[in-house]
Amino acid sequence: MQVVTGAEMQSIEKEAFAKLGLPSLLVMENAGSRVVEVLKTEYGSMHGKRIHILAGTGNNGGDGLVVARQLLALGARIKVYLVGNQQKLSKDNSTNLKILRKLGVDFSTVEAGQMGKLKFSLGLADLIIDAIFGTGFSGGLDSELESLVSVVNEIRCPLVAIDCPTGVNATSGEVRTTAMQADLTINLGFLKVGCVFYPGQAYAGRNVVVDLGFPLTNEGTRFLLGDHNLSWLPDREPWSHKGSFGHTLVVAGSKTYAGAAFLSAQAVLRGGGGMVTLAVPASISDRFTPDEVILAPLGKTERGTIGVPSLQELLELMEDKDVLAIGPGLTRLPEVIQVVQELLRKWEDPCVIDADALLALDADFLKSVSEDRRRRWIVTPHPGEMARLISSDAQAVNASRLEVSQEFAKAWNVVVVLKGAPTIVAGAENTYINSSGNSGMATAGSGDVLTGLIAALLSQGLDPLKASALGVYVHGKAGDVAGLKGQRGLKASDILQTVQEILS
Template sequence: MQVVTAGEMGKLDRMAIERYGIPGIVLMENAGKQVVQVVANLFEQGVRNKKVVIFIGKGNNGGDGFVVARHLYNLGAGVEILLFTDPLNISGDAAVNLNIWTKMGQAFTRVDVAGGIELAKEAINSADVLVDALYGTGFRGVVKEPAASIIEMANNSGRPIVAVDIPSGVEADTGRVNGPCFRANHTVTFALPKLGLLLEPGAAYTGKLHVVDISIPNFLLEGEEYKRYLLEAAMVKKWLPHRSASVHKGDCGRVLILAGSQGMTGAAYLTAQAAARAGAGLVTLGVPAGVHDIMEAKLTEVMTVPLPQTEKKTLAAGALSDIQALLKKADVLALGPGLSTHPETVALVHSLMSELKIPTVIDADGLNALAGELNRISGARCPLILTPHPGEMARLINIPVGEVEVDRLNAVIQLALKGNCTVLLKGSRTLVSNGEQLYINSTGNPGMATGGSGDVLTGIIAALVAQGLDPVKAAAAGAYIHGLAGDLAMWDKGVMGLIAGDLITYLPEALDLIY
């Protein structure tokens, strides 16, 4: 599913109206009716005799709110409208729906006048559900009074909140929240999701996202113009390789992993085991000789190779020739989990960068070895997939981590363009980009914030590359599958008790659900 900015959605609306003759008021009517359906589904017996309070502003979002009010009233709900503007400021299709509401003999309560906050408080405290139709996708900046205080009341009321298109206070193009903002339980967005609903912190205010049809022609929504996508199971399924009855292990790809050091054998284990579970035909793990016996005992389905080591049991610079021989038999390299930042190991990574000729997934200490070395990344002669968390990203592009967190979207695209590579920026709503395409992940949960989770992701991505996926699709599919395995694990283990090994346990089930 494509993801759009407010401006892009506006363009699609105008095309539907001007090119295909769908009146704007029809789009507004359809939008409002879809919101009504979500509100009605909150109650087992429907909305009859339920009290609904609707917050309405002067724009088209408010016009949607008037449609919601009318249909809920017709269904037997008690509807109270809190109007945040002089009705004379309402124009166009929104004014048509305001006029219908008043001609039905229904009133509204002005809250932009003296005493308005107290009136809003009374309404909120008597409500069964609240509907936010205050600001739309054009909102920027900070919510002002009296809306600011009323939004805080709504959030603290304990009543469920349904947002129309986007929670008021979220910036549609960035997800930024600069002040008070409705914290919705459900957001009903129209035609396509907006960026701000999927990027933090906006995603945290969105609640359950419902992307609904308002009759904009499908072929307008399914084009490739914007190249931003919300990852879904159907999309990932199309990318996964089909296995014929005659397939053999050599057809399923050969993964080489360089990982681990003294005290960090778990990272190597998790990466290797994840690669095997994600469908790679053959997995080989190269580790420092001093920890090789540990890996031999821990791994059954993975081949292990002892490599020259430093006195600290990390990979030595002298391991380069052995690694070169291993690379000739591999389809993809996974580099970095648990390697350490020993100076000699860092030097080995630098030397490898100029030798690589197969796709390479770089994570953890592989990334740390390349901090401030963007020229080594951009100069690589093979496709690279970098999988940083925000701290690693900050070190790679030499900016404060706070700047990465404030604008994750720009950070991932800029590194992809400057590094001529694919970048996966970890976190809530993991982002994947090659500088041209952007994928936003829809799976995963806070329980995955545990040591080793990233190592599992590295193994999954490497396995997908080995099976023939191009780098950006492998990274995007890997993020989705990884998050889905985490969701399955959470449903069984809970959030607090989830560990990285659980992700590997649930990988087969996650793949089966998609495949």
């Protein structure tokens, strides 16, 4: 499913109007019809229902007025509230308003001093429709609109937003002060970025996408991940053997963080990888019970980490492996980072670089590695780690998650998995936005499971971008299934145990 910004959607529509010669009034009529069809599907017969519509002065308001007229024809009891300066109506909005007036629809103008009366009136509705701004909003709401939003949000009545809830920036998901709390948002044409990025997603409720009655041309590069992406999973032939699904080397763990190594290695197997060798400091090797993972204890260091004494052993371990996953629980010691850089200089195949290993990726080091080799790298930072990579701060990264991940991916020709809500997977060309996962996954070890899962998909033959995107979605989906028992108290090992169910 493609995802666009508000500005992109306006450009797409403009191009379609010019290319196809479509009258804008026809497109508005189509939009209204599609909205009404969704309302009937979601809320049943419209006959006799009291439906109150908040209509702005632009084309989103015009869409709302078309909806009002079509619902009137279905026997609904309609009331329209006009929001904004009525001297500044768009042409199509004005045309539809005149038609509604001739039909005798009940109108009311929203005024700042009448919020108590408005609350009483809206409280009588069975359904409220927000058609004030749609994709045309950015910035903050003025005091009158803030009061209106507060009134609507206090009313216990289903609220449907057309294209984007009032107060949500359709391009970024930003909410400066407050926004309409929709139960359902009907996206026209394509899903809007503001409806899948937080905090906007929290105000959009459930998203539905409808067409506008004609094909829209958009060479999209931004997509929402979903169950349909499970089709990327490679087939497993009946005559396959463990070597068919790759051998992953996981370099992870330290005296303090042995669990990170365990989770990453186990996730490779749960994700369908054929074999996994786990290279850990010898000082913690006795903390791993015998199982399917091939354990490779490395030369000791005083601090219980990998180090220069481990380097030759690691280089030898790399020789017959298909995928490298490096970073979870290694620690940030300079000697560790030095070893990571040496390994990455030698490694030529797909690689997942996570956690402490990300500290090795300073600009000078990245420049020293060929672009062709970096094309097979996947970096998986959380916002704080990404901030270090670009000399910024976590707040700035979160404010521009999409742009930051895309820019880093293009600048260094790597795949970026920027963790968070939602997680962004960016390649040099396409970008994926995750739709799975929950707050219960904000727990120690969750990222280690993701590292192993992505490595597993790489080892089964997926390219770095698809392996990353599918790994992120499956990881979140597994968290959702595990979270059915309760998100509070969810552990990374719970996520690990449900991965197989998602992949089956």
